[in-house]
Amino acid sequence: MVNNNSLKDRIIIVAEHEEESARNITKALQEAGYENIRLAEDGSKIYEVLRPYYNRPEQVGLVIINEDLPQCQIREMCRSLSCTTDGSIIPFVVLSKKNSVQTTFCDKELCESQSRCLVYAMQHDFSFKELLMAVEFQLGMKHERFLRHKQEERLINELAERKVVDSKLKYLVVHDELTGLYNRNNFERQLRLILNRGKDLRQEGALLFIDIDRFSMINELEGFEVGDRLLVELVVLVRKFISANSLFARIGSDEFCLFLENKTETQAITEAQKIKKAVEEFRFFTGEVCYSISISIGISTLNTSSHIYHPSELVLRARQACNTAKANGRNMLWLFNDNDIAVKERRHDIFWVPLIKKALLEKELFLVYQPVVELNSGEISHYEALIRMKGEDNTVISPHQFIPVAERMGLIHNIDLWVVETAIDFLASLPAEMSHISLAINLSSSAFQETALLPTIRDKLELTWVDASRLTFEITETAAVENFEKARDMIDKIRALGCRFALDDFGAGFCSFNYLKSFPVDYVKIDGQFIQNLIDDETDQVLVKSMAEIATRLGKKTIAEFVESPKTIKKLKEYGIDFGQGYIFGRPETQLLKSRSISIMNLINQPTAVDSGLSF
Structure with a gap:
């Protein structure tokens, strides 16, 4: 008792x-x-x-x-x-x-x-x-x-030492010690049996290669013990979507293989999407820090033109597909085909490099401007400068097509400097009655590695007599965390010139309020993924409200991206969000809006929402 x-x-x-x-x-x-x-x-x-x-x-x-x-x-x-x-x-x-x-x-x-x-x-x-x-x-x-x-x-503890050791060794021969999944050798051994059995039957099946995006950052920031706990929790999460006898293995630090037997390509994609969505909605807590996790998944199937004779071939194809997914932005699925190999990507980069260099030399890059609106008054606070490239036949090339290549091939620093100089020249060219106009400029993740950035900003401001307070530089949360010390040092120096700073895509990476507390920024831009479904998603509502409250208490203004509907504007005003940005206020254009304000009440009373509020 x-x-x-x-x-x-x-x-x-x-x-x-x-x-x-x-x-x-x-x-x-x-x-x-x-x-x-x-x-x-x-x-x-x-x-x-x-x-x-x-x-x-x-x-x-x-x-x-x-x-x-x-x-x-x-x-x-x-x-x-x-x-x-x-x-x-x-x-x-x-x-x-x-x-x-x-x-x-x-x-x-x-x-x-x-x-x-x-x-x-x-x-x-x-x-x-x-x-x-x-x-x-x-x-x-x-x-x-x-x-x-x-x-x-x-x-x-009373078991004989030899028996314990022997049992553990027998288990570790075929299992991963941390997660209890199959290890690589046992996974390939069992997969070989499946492939041999299906040689003549031409059975269907698919292999999912799952990689946790930026997992090394968790280990670096929180330590290996926290990283191990994250791996275990994710394995438990994935197991909910697969059968108990599924062939599931950990083959690397943060790499997993899942074989779906007797599944068509379409069924495999559906299963992978379910797993990816569940991980996107998962929040990992350690102490006071919340991490939003994403995964990249590569898929290879048995239904190919060339027969697969060895498990390593199937794993290699899925891994190549996963690498392609990560190279294209992470947090996505990628189905392997014969063209999705590293050589094709390198050829793609080689194709874009001369086009980017030509655009820099021949002034084929240009900026468009999207308004950022004060939600209470409707006043246009400032504009965000967004880069575009001229294509053939007067087509416009999105930055998503050439910026990743520029980052991989070492051309991004030239683009960063071009954007800074062009934006300041634009402000200097405005007439006196538009001297209130200010711009937000995006900086790449590697901008703080460029020693010429600070002197370029300083010299350009001195030459043009543009007030430094009319410039706000934006850096993504992930980039800031990756280069925390360098970023903070550079931000301090640029702010000393009189410029402002914004932390872009806040909440999309690792949701670390510790960094927000110690980061010298004036604005916090809440990532659009929390805004797009704000009306229908209670979790997004809680997170956005929390971000707004914390940012306000820390003396930082908040900007909501991807504002698409009148209902969203109303909800953001309730939460105390200071500014909004999205197609409902204005699309990115080469010319500024003629009016200095937008009627918020008229927008709120609109019967329908505008189309996609993407701002990039």
Whole structure:
């Protein structure tokens, strides 16, 4: 029997944002003899209370939590804290005000794992007597789980050393130690059997080569232990979409192979899209930092003109397809065909290099300007300068076609300097009555490696007499994190000239508010992926609202990209977003708008939305 009095000294966290409810729950607990009570008004406060007890989980009793607690992803929290199989488990008592028996946190996945998850849901009309019974029951279950875990540890330690070592070696011969998946050798051995069996039958099948984008940055920023935990969580996520007997292997640090037997090309693409979408929606938390993860997937199939005789051929093709996906921007699928090889890419680059050099020499690059609008007043705050290239027959070439080549082939520095000089010359050419016009200029990810950038800006400003405050330089969040020290140093020097800075695509990379806190920027541009589905996606709404609040408290203005509809404008105004940018306000054009303002109320009252609000 468990001595209930011995459990009453455990820490109980009351996670309730409604003061009266928190006060009543605390009073009921204290009257029942529970004195070690901590309060948390939002999700982040729960982690603040738990952090000092990371190595002493037995001192934490349980969490009583309101299902609607702000800044809290309750499903993820329940999975990570109450669904462990060791002695560190923390039970949850979830209070719901919904009439439905199925609360939002209690999804199918969580319900099916109740045998190991200590989560107890109580509806809106619960009594404090029922609450105290639930607390006593959950504490008792935690204690029993802790004792069972200790007993299991003791039994394992009593096994003979030779038997343990032998068993582990036998397992590691065919499995990856960290994830429990097949290792490369065993994967290829089993795949060889499948290929041999299907020689005469011409059976269908596809291999998915999965690579985590920029995984090395997680190891560099957070350490290998956090990186390992991310790998394990992603493997668990992917397993939900495949059958239990699927051929799934880890063949590299962050590289995985998944063979889909008896699947057509179309079916394989569908399965890969499901996996990629699930990873896009996944958020990885470590401490106070949230990481948004993406993957690149290469697909090779057995249904090809040339027969595949060895597993390495199939893996190589899928890997080449994956590399192509990563080279084309990451976070995408790529189906292998005979033309998607490195030689073809190099030929493609060789084709573009002379065109880019010719455009630089013969003035075939030009800028277009898209307005950025103050959402409260409708005033045009400034314009973003966007690069284009002239093609044959007066066609316009998007930067997505030539900028990646320029980055790979070392021409991007020339383009950066050209954009800076052209933008400043444009401001200098404006008449006196347009001296209020200012520009935002995009800098490439490698701009801070260019020693000529700072003197070019300084000298050009001195020659043209353009006020430095009319220039805002934009750098993406990912590029800033990759070159953090150099970026911060260069930004400080450029800001010392009087220019401003914006952190572009914020939230698309690694969502690190630590960097935002210490980064000397004036604007934060919220990535368009959070804006496009803002009206229908509650997760995007929570994230955008959080970004706006944090940026405002840090004294930084916020800009929303990809604004497409009147409803989005209204929602952004509610969240306190300062500026908006998108086709609804104006397309990128070679000429500036004649008006200095846009009627926000007229836009909001429009019956329909405009087409795609992309801004690039």
